[in-house]
Structures are given as C-alpha cells and as structure tokens.
Amino acid sequence: MGETHTIGATSIDRDHELQRVEAALKRLEHGKFGHCLYCGDRIDLERLQHDPAIESCDTCEED
Numbered sequence: 713m714g715e716t717h718t719i720g721a722t723s724i725d726r727d728h729e730l731q732r733v734e735a736a737l738k739r740l741e742h743g744k745f746g747h748c749l750y751c752g753d754r755i756d757l758e759r760l761q762h763d764p765a766i767e768s769c770d771t772c773e774e775d
C-alpha cells in the first residue's frame with residue numbers, strides 16, 4: 713500500500729490487483745467474502761490463503 717511508482721505493464725497488473733482487492737473488501741462489507749462470485753459456494757480456505765482476493769471456487773475456475 714502507498715506504492716505509487718508506475719513502470720510499464722507492471723502498473724496495469726497492480727491496478728488490476730488493486731481492483732480485485734477492492735472488490736474483495738466490498739464482498740467483505742456485504743458478508744459475501746470467501747464465497748464464489750459465480751455459484752455462491754464457499755471458497756476453500758486454502759485458496760483464500762493463497763489469494764485473498766480470489767473470486768471463484770475450484771469448480772468455476774476450471775470452467
């Protein structure tokens with residue numbers, strides 16, 4: 713957080729990552745954090761630990 717340097721494509725990745733994190737925080741506000749965006753199932757804790765801003769469960773990710 714607070715990192716403002718922008719170097720080529722890296723900044724795009726960072727913006728995208730920021731958007732994912734903001735979306736995850738919004739889901740947290742609405743009590744939907746940790747649930748798949750597509751089917752509403754709970755996402756595995758392991759997946760959340762690996763990527764807290766993850767938006768889909770195992771099943772939907774493969775789709």
Ligand SMILES: [Zn+2]
Pocket residue numbers: 748749750751752753768769770771772773
């Ligand atoms: Zn799902």
